[in-house]
Amino acid sequence: MTVELPRLDGVTHRTVAARGLSFHVAEAGAGEPIVLLHGWPQHWWTWRHVVPLLAPHARLVMIDLRGFGWSQAPPGGYDKQTMADDVLAVLDALELARVRLIGHDWGAWIGFLACAAAPERFEAFLALGSPRPLGRPPTRQLLQIWRFAYQVVLAAPVLGRRLIANERFMARVIKAATVRREAWTAEDLRAFTAVLAEPARARASVLLYRTFLTREAGRTPGGRLPMPTRIMIGAGDPAIRPFLLEGAERDADDLVAEVVPDCGHFVPEERPQLVAECARALFRLH
Numbered sequence: 001m002t003v004e005l006p007r008l009d010g011v012t013h014r015t016v017a018a019r020g021l022s023f024h025v026a027e028a029g030a031g032e033p034i035v036l037l038h039g040w041p042q043h044w045w046t047w048r049h050v051v052p053l054l055a056p057h058a059r060l061v062m063i064d065l066r067g068f069g070w071s072q073a074p075p076g077g078y079d080k081q082t083m084a085d086d087v088l089a090v091l092d093a094l095e096l097a098r099v100r101l102i103g104h105d106w107g108a109w110i111g112f113l114a115c116a117a118a119p120e121r122f123e124a125f126l127a128l129g130s131p132r133p134l135g136r137p138p139t140r141q142l143l144q145i146w147r148f149a150y151q152v153v154l155a156a157p158v159l160g161r162r163l164i165a166n167e168r169f170m171a172r173v174i175k176a177a178t179v180r181r182e183a184w185t186a187e188d189l190r191a192f193t194a195v196l197a198e199p200a201r202a203r204a205s206v207l208l209y210r211t212f213l214t215r216e217a218g219r220t221p222g223g224r225l226p227m228p229t230r231i232m233i234g235a236g237d238p239a240i241r242p243f244l245l246e247g248a249e250r251d252a253d254d255l256v257a258e259v260v261p262d263c264g265h266f267v268p269e270e271r272p273q274l275v276a277e278c279a280r281a282l283f284r285l286h
Contacts, residue, residue, distance in 0.1 A: 003198070005070060006045050006191045010055055013070075018089035024070035025090070026062040029055030033096050034283065036062045037087065039105020039129065041170055041205060043069025045191050046104060049183075049272035050279075057285035061099070063090055065107065067204025069195060078207040079215060080106070084113035091121065100283045102275075104128040104268055106208065108231075112251075116223040124228045124282050128267040128275065129237060131244035132251050150239075155210035165202040167193040179236035179264035180271075188269075225252035230282055234263030234270065 005013060011028045026044040028051050038046040044062040054060055064071040066086050067078060077083070087110060091099065100123045103111030108130030115122045154160045163169050170193040175181065195201055229252040233240045245257040258278075263270045279285070 003191075003194045006048075006187075008045075008048055008051060011051065015070075016090055016093045018093045019086060021066060021072040021074060021086070023066070023072070023086070023090050024064040025094070026064075028060045028062075029058055031058045032283075033059045033061050033099045034279070035087070035091070035096070035099045035101050036060060037065065037101070037103040037107030037111055038062070038068065039103070039107045040068075040208060041164070041174065041196055042105075042192050043195060045069075045188070046266075046268050048188075048269075050102075050268050050275055053272060053276035054279060054285070057280060058100075058283070061094065061096070063087060065110070067201060067208070073198075073200035073204045075203070076207070078204065078211045080110050080212070081113055081117075084110045084117060087111075087114050088118055088121065097121070098123055100124050100126075100279075102126045102128070102279060103130070105130055105265070112225070115225050115227060115229075119226050122227050125225065125230070126275075126279055126282055127229065127231045129233055129240055129265050130231070131233075131240055132231070132248040151209045151213055155206060155213050157206075160206040160209070161199075161202045164205045165197045165199070167197055170196055174266070177238055177265035178270065179234065179262060183266060183269040224250070225255070227252070227254075228282060229255045230278060231255070231257040232260050232267055232275070232278065233257075234265055234267055235259050235261050236263060237265040240265065 011026050013026050016023045016025050036047050038044060043064045047062050051060060065083055067073040098121055101111050108127035111125060111127060115125050171189045231245060231248060242259050248257050249255050260271055268275050
């Protein structure tokens, strides 16, 4: 089954070859590039409300991560450093030497890793709906690990794939992490859940979480980001709570974290105007 791409005025699509895989890239606007990385359980359509607000000011480059959206879904490579290396390779293929970066959820986590690995490639970074992945977490954060118990279910060999491929279940998951329900239409939800129902992409989601739980959790890398960095999380996010940002200022030379009221996990969809305002200020867009 191949799910049709959703359409948004002013957005074009192409496929980019990098690291032996094909990556779907959606683009809009013109000028200096901003790269946008989606999270789970989504793809480039995450940015549909942000695009009209930022495209008049910059060239938006929205990459579907490996295994998601319309990018290739290989049987492995879902550790987050590999996925960060994917992003750097796509930038090379697009001949983008230096960009500004926005990431949501796993896209933000992967963005942190990409910025740490190649800081010269990123002018500034806006992370949405993600805790800080750099440095050792304080004990208080480790005691709250129960908030991520859902990941064990998603990573399960049989159950995880069945649940992720179930469109009704995934629609409920998305709504449960949302404060502003008007952010979603039925068509929006189906744009995400129908793609996940494809077997290779359901497997990719399982491996995304299984790899994290078995190889990455508790082994967060060190490092310090030299570029200006901003983090925004929703006050109503059921998993990414404000205490997870404690110590974040140690991760970057210039980092400001903000808790957004009247917002759940999906910051780009629930508060797109605020995201665009922050991006325009951080990236000095006119």
